[in-house]
Amino acid sequence: MTSLPQSTDRKLGLVIDLDICVGCHACVVACKEWNTGGYGAPLSDQDAYGDEPVGSWLNRVHTFEVTPRAEPGAKAVAPARVVHFPKSCLHCEDAPCVTVCPTGASFKRSDDGIVLVNEDWCIGCGLCAWACPYGAREMDGAEKVMKKCTLCVDRIYNENIPEEDRVPSCVRTCPAKARHFGDLADPDSDVSQMVAERGGYDLMPEQGTKPVNKYLPPRPKQDDLAEPINLAALAEPKATGFLGWLDDALTRIG
Amino acid sequence: MHPANSVIFFTVFSGAGFGLLFLLGFATMADENASFLFLFVHFGIAFAMAVAGLISSTFHLGHPERAWRALTQWRSSWLSREGVLAILTLLCGGAYALLWMFFFNPIAPLGWLTAVLALLTVWATGMIYAQIKAVRLWYRLLTPVCYLLFSLAGGMLLFLMLHAAFFGEAGPFLSSVAMVMLLIAWAAKWWWWRTRGDAPLSTPGTATGLGAIGKTRLLEAPHTSDNYLMKEMGFQIGRKHADKLRLLAIGLGGVAPVVLILMARAFGGDVVWLLLAVIVHLLGMLAERWLFFAEAKHAVMAFYR
Ligand code: SF4
Ligand code: SF4
Numbered sequence: 001m002t003s004l005p006q007s008t009d010r011k012l013g014l015v016i017d018l019d020i021c022v023g024c025h026a027c028v029v030a031c032k033e034w035n036t037g038g039y040g041a042p043l044s045d046q047d048a049y050g051d052e053p054v055g056s057w058l059n060r061v062h063t064f065e066v067t068p069r070a071e072p073g074a075k076a077v078a079p080a081r082v083v084h085f086p087k088s089c090l091h092c093e094d095a096p097c098v099t100v101c102p103t104g105a106s107f108k109r110s111d112d113g114i115v116l117v118n119e120d121w122c123i124g125c126g127l128c129a130w131a132c133p134y135g136a137r138e139m140d141g142a143e144k145v146m147k148k149c150t151l152c153v154d155r156i157y158n159e160n161i162p163e164e165d166r167v168p169s170c171v172r173t174c175p176a177k178a179r180h181f182g183d184l185a186d187p188d189s190d191v192s193q194m195v196a197e198r199g200g201y202d203l204m205p206e207q208g209t210k211p212v213n214k215y216l217p218p219r220p221k222q223d224d225l226a227e228p229i230n231l232a233a234l235a236e237p238k239a240t241g242f243l244g245w246l247d248d249a250l251t252r253i254g
Numbered sequence: 255m256h257p258a259n260s261v262i263f264f265t266v267f268s269g270a271g272f273g274l275l276f277l278l279g280f281a282t283m284a285d286e287n288a289s290f291l292f293l294f295v296h297f298g299i300a301f302a303m304a305v306a307g308l309i310s311s312t313f314h315l316g317h318p319e320r321a322w323r324a325l326t327q328w329r330s331s332w333l334s335r336e337g338v339l340a341i342l343t344l345l346c347g348g349a350y351a352l353l354w355m356f357f358f359n360p361i362a363p364l365g366w367l368t369a370v371l372a373l374l375t376v377w378a379t380g381m382i383y384a385q386i387k388a389v390r391l392w393y394r395l396l397t398p399v400c401y402l403l404f405s406l407a408g409g410m411l412l413f414l415m416l417h418a419a420f421f422g423e424a425g426p427f428l429s430s431v432a433m434v435m436l437l438i439a440w441a442a443k444w445w446w447w448r449t450r451g452d453a454p455l456s457t458p459g460t461a462t463g464l465g466a467i468g469k470t471r472l473l474e475a476p477h478t479s480d481n482y483l484m485k486e487m488g489f490q491i492g493r494k495h496a497d498k499l500r501l502l503a504i505g506l507g508g509v510a511p512v513v514l515i516l517m518a519r520a521f522g523g524d525v526v527w528l529l530l531a532v533i534v535h536l537l538g539m540l541a542e543r544w545l546f547f548a549e550a551k552h553a554v555m556a557f558y559r
Contacts, residue, residue, distance in 0.1 A: 002327045002330045002331055003329060003330045004330075018464075028476075052479050052480065053479055054479060054480060054481050054482070055481070056482065057477075057481075060476035060477065061476050062462075062472060062474070062475065062476045062557055062558075063472070063473045063474035063476075064458070064462055064464060064470050064471065064472055064473055065470070065471055065472075065473040066464045066467050066468050066469065066470050067468045067469045068467050068468040069467070069468040069469070082473060083462070083464055085462055085464075087476075087557065096385075096386070096387065096388070098330075099330045099331060100331055100332070100333065100382075100385065100386070101327060101330075101331055101333075102323075102324035102325075102326075102327050102331045102333040102334035102337065103320070103323035103324050103326060103327060103334075104323070104326055104327050105323070121320065121323055122316070122317065122320075123315045123316065123317045123318070123320045123321055123323060123324055124315050124316015124317050125314070125315055125316075125324070125333065126314075126316075126486065127333055127382070129482070129483075129486060129487075130255070130386055130388065130389070130486070130487070130552070131385075131386050131387075131388060132388065132554075133387070133388035133456060133552075133553035133554060134461075134553075134554060134557075135483045135487065135554035135557060138481065138482040138483065139316065139482050139486075141482075143316075144316025144317055145316060145317070201463045201466075202463075203460075203461060203462065203463060204456045204460050204461050204553065204556075205460070206455055206456060206460055207387055207388065207455070207456060207553060208387065215462075215463055217463065217464075217466065217467070218464075218467070
């Protein structure tokens with residue numbers, strides 16, 4: 001049924017901390033690895049070792065440069081900074097990808113809010129990928145069905161794996177702990193707390209999709225320094241003890 | 255957006271076919287005693303164009319063998335509605351045509367129903383695109399209005415040509431109607447082009463939320479070669495080419511058919527001129543439809559700027 005549920009009991013999703021992400025792409029690879037053997041058809045690659053490799057991936061990391069706006073009255077303009085930006089399906093509450101689907105293959109679960117594709121029903125028309133403003137859906141080049149993040153539905157409820165592994169593969173893998181998984185409908189959950197504390201926000205709010213996943217903004221840098229820090233000076237250690245005495249003596253002679 | 259040939263062919267040919275079927279829905283009022291040949295040719299062409307387009311539309315599917323599933327979600331999906339409506343139109347129109355042709359029993363209300371269903375089908379085609387907020391150029395009520403007007407104009411042009419084929423000349427009344435319909439359709443399309451919002455709804459700043467800090471631009475793409483998103487959503491054509499194609503579309507799809515109708519009025523030998531008018535009109539429409547996709551920009555590209 002490609003009508004959306006009125007509301008969902010839980011809103012399982014991710015919170016991604018842009019302050020922490022180091023852009024290592026480990027989550028990208030872990031996602032591909034798990035999902036190529038998990039739910040649905042494998043994530044194929046075409047021309048993998050050729051000149052124009054393409055393949056389906058459910059999570060990708062973009063890297064942006066942000067040039068802070070000059071604050072009125074600030075002594076200096078903060079330098080531009082690099083922000084690594086992982087992106088996967090946001091499991092939107094008002095998911096346009098679901099309602100456009102003609103076959104009922106795309107659906108949003110009313111118990112946990114996960115947006116999934118039933119690959120046996122999908123005709124590969126691609127309309128859902130057009131409807132998603134975030135580019136979170138990719139047609140598989142081999143199976144010709146639509147692939148998207150499943151929030152590792154085959155891990156999070158999987159009682160055959162150790163409990164600490166019952167989170168999405170990307171979250172489990174992230175070496176920096178920039179990714180968090182939980183129920184965003186529960187105000188007391190860790191993820192909801194994090195969002196409240198850090199001012200977690202929606203991507204493209206203007207598209208009206210009401211994403212469940214939230215992003216935590218990079219923390220402000222100490223960007224009110226009057227002069228750039230002299231890094232070379234920091235590298236010269238202050239000598240102490242015998243070496244300190246020698247340094248002083250030589251300086252005095254010289 | 256990627257202009258898929260099968261979808262371009264589908265929207266143009268099915269559009270004209272359903273436009274003709276709409277007009278034939280009222281044919282009982284003009285002549286209840288139309289000959290078998292007249293009906294056979296008219297309905298035959300309308301059905302052939304509509305069906306050829308629908309079949310072509312399944313060519314771009316990953317799994318055409320499951321296409322029937324697309325008829326199930328008419329409550330929520332415009333694509334599904336379009337499929338259901340197309341089949342209802344063909345069934346209703348088929349019954350109407352067969353009863354008339356073989357049992358000399360033209361049932362006027364069945365014709366009217368066919369006409370309404372044909373219009374709704376074309377409307378649903380337009381809504382498939384107009385519902386996509388991520389493509390700002392399409393996300394307007396004017397989009398299905400244009401689809402509808404082009405379908406009617408194309409159907410009328412076909413009707414005019416067939417009329418000339420059967421009766422030797424197209425007649426001043428029908429000729430004028432066809433010209434006015436072409437004019438209205440292209441005026442709407444011109445308005446559609448004029449009122450396009452060039453500023454994208456989503457920017458790198460809103461897409462990443464980093465706009466709150468400052469100016470955001472892509473430093474490194476997540477992949478080194480094209481992927482599905484770039485191929486489907488990243489297709490773009492230069493403004494210069496778009497301008498040229500727009501002129502070509504208007505010239506072939508609108509101006510040339512009007513000139514040819516006038517030639518037919520001036521010099522006689524109507525059917526030859528009008529056959530030519532139909533052909534150039536369809537070519538112009540193919541250009542218009544190609545541009546409809548190629549010009550449209552998708553919100554996801556904000557993550558790539
Ligand atoms: S991010 Fe895209 S694919 Fe995921 S639910 Fe939202 S609209 Fe659908
Ligand atoms: S590609 Fe599959 S899941 Fe997407 S809209 Fe078409 S049938 Fe539905």
